[in-house]
């Protein structure tokens with residue numbers, strides 16, 4: 001009985017990939033575990049293994065084909081009669097009757113991931129003061145922008161080095177350090193064992209001695225193993241030494257929820273680190289800001305927490321072609337101007353904000369969106385300026401509500417813009433629960449466009 | 463209770479010196495027909511279950527991370543065959559095999575992988591986070607190395623209660639480098655806690671070969687400075703695992719403190735589902751599959767010793783496939799959790 005081999009989804013966010021190579025040809029006998037083909041995504045090359053026994057009877061998608069959607073049949077395996085009852089039969093059943101109750105998002109092969117929030121629409125952004133008129137722009141992903149920022153700073157300053165798990169030979173768990181080992185060698189691009197507390201401390205010590213480490217955490221969830229060195233050693237040394245000894249270090253990596261990785265791997269640490277004097281906390285949204293802010297962070301003489309987002313890595317943006325593009329730390333950006341209500345957010349929160357703004361525009365509500373970019377020190381002036389105009393403010397973050405960044409913004413507005421507020425500040429946050437695994441619950445646990453739209457109407461009393 | 467320092471009596475029972483060679487110190491156990499068949503059945507169930515999981519992941523029915531145990535089946539199988547009711551088990555995220563070997567239902571595990579209400583954690587935990595109070599399985603942990611201290615705490619509880627149960631604490635070669643492992647080793651030996659540290663050395667931590675991350679690659683010696691005995695075990699041979707487990711567990715039950723078993727094993731599949739597969743050669747993987755597959759090894763022994771014929775084994779295969787297919791049926795037809803579950807189980811309501 002013939003069984004279709006489908007284009008597999010080998011990562012939670014994968015929607016399509018390239019069929020790079022066939023390793024078997026029609027007529028070949030196949031047994032479970034044989035590598036049939038190699039596929040490529042923007043992140044990695046992966047192998048497709050057989051789970052069925054039989055004979056490869058037909059290749060449906062030739063090698064070299066790009067953009068093969070997940071779940072497209074790519075080949076047919078003919079099982080022999082015996083296998084049809086013992087093994088292939090079951091696979092066939094699973095296939096010919098696809099699970100009926102599978103939630104829609106799952107059957108696309110991109111289970112309830114960011115696709116819930118579509119990429120942000122192009123908006124009426126005010127001219128960017130940081131980019132001179134007439135500058136040539138190039139399109140690149142956030143991942144490439146981050147890599148370029150590190151490479152440029154490493155070329156510029158021999159004291160800058162990168163270390164972390166899988167950053168060198170593997171080219172980065174999320175491919176952010178791709179190519180750095182090849183250019184800078186193993187002295188400056190260093191694979192560590194899985195020992196976050198230890199290598200964070202080694203980084204801090206090296207920084208105290210004057211080097212400029214970039215410490216990558218595979219994700220910030222694992223930085224909890226190292227948080228004592230970050231808070232007690234990196235953040236406080238300058239103060240405790242009476243200003244003699246600083247700690248020029250960047251801790252960077254993906255922060256917040258990815259997709260379906262559940263409670264221990266899906267937490268937003270923006271509020272945590274923003275609580276600590278002696279740290280700067282940066283979290284860019286666009287590729288241009290990712291590049292300009294990371295370069296500034298590497299040059300900054302202080303410990304910087306640089307919070308990236310896995311879902312944003314593959315997103316493309318225009319980046320100015322400027323030899324040494326720096327974005328100042330501590331400056332928010334008005335990403336969309338409007339007059340009715342101010343939304344303040346950062347990183348992936350911008351996607352929610354810009355989508356909600358587009359939605360609200362249809363209903364005649366004109367939203368101003370502020371991309372905070374730096375959480376600490378917070379650019380209160382830009383927020384207050386906007387609220388003076390709109391009289392209303394909504395904050396968006398994926399982190400928890402209690403003592404969140406939104407709570408801080410609300411408190412600042414209360415003291416600095418009380419007379420201008422026409423409605424209470426509303427915080428849209430991740431729900432006050434650990435991140436659940438189930439697709440439907442995960443979606444509920446995260447902020448939604450609908451919640452933001454409802455909040456905007458509420459503060460406008462509509 | 464920490465005050466129960468090493469009494470002179472315990473000191474007298476001086477332990478064997480830690481292994482200094484790569485050769486297992488304990489000879490493989492001799493298995494009866496029943497034991498060979500039991501081992502075959504459990505390992506095959508794990509293998510088929512994992513193959514099904516991989517396939518369902520490819521179809522988008524399972525999301526996030528999904529770490530398969532294929533190739534390592536003999537480790538947990540041999541350990542479980544040596545344990546008794548009440549012994550605690552804890553491991554990391556590569557946990558499906560451990561749960562099946564602990565007797566947790568394939569249906570419940572697979573429905574957790576698909577995030578359905580009938581999953582072992584009601585769909586809230588997913589592949590990496592599952593537990594069973596009934597089977598004394600304490601997870602399922604996503605943070606590399608965290609289970610080592612937790613497993614030591616499970617042993618602390620056994621000793622505190624004065625029972626003779628042990629804690630079987632599993633972790634990888636990569637996890638072995640985490641600092642809390644050594645903090646735990648020290649306290650476990652200091653307080654003579656009944657914990658068997660089972661280091662599953664599958665030669666890689668994601669894309670990092672053991673030699674690139676470890677100054678001491680003989681993991682059985684990782685306890686030497688704490689006086690914890692250890693040995694290296696052929697983790698592909700379930701009889702070798704069982705024999706070493708018997709010895710280590712007996713050591714712990716007798717109140718001698720912890721024991722380290724380095725299981726030399728191999729993971730056939732990628733680290734998780736997305737794996738660049740560039741850090742090792744295809745030939746290397748194929749060689750292990752061809753020459754030391756744990757299931758083939760048992761199968762060949764069963765046939766050679768005429769413990770069962772091809773037809774009997776086919777029947778076991780069919781039974782196992784049935785279990786897995788029924789689990790898959792359930793895991794795809796069971797509904798998702800009720801939305802109200804989002805806010806339950808955060809604190810114990812009093």
Ligand SMILES: Cc1ncc(C[n+]2csc(CCOP(=O)(O)OP(=O)(O)O)c2C)c(N)n1
Pocket residue numbers: 165194196218222225556604605606607633634635636637638662664666667668729733
């Ligand atoms: C504290 C922490 N750091 C990093 C990770 C990411 N991570 C998950 S598994 C893994 C490799 C672990 O390898 P090993 O301990 O050898 O176990 P194996 O996967 O081989 O079973 C890494 C780095 C994590 N989950 N937790």
Ligand SMILES: [Mg+2]
Pocket residue numbers: 634635636662663664665666667668
């Ligand atoms: Mg390993």
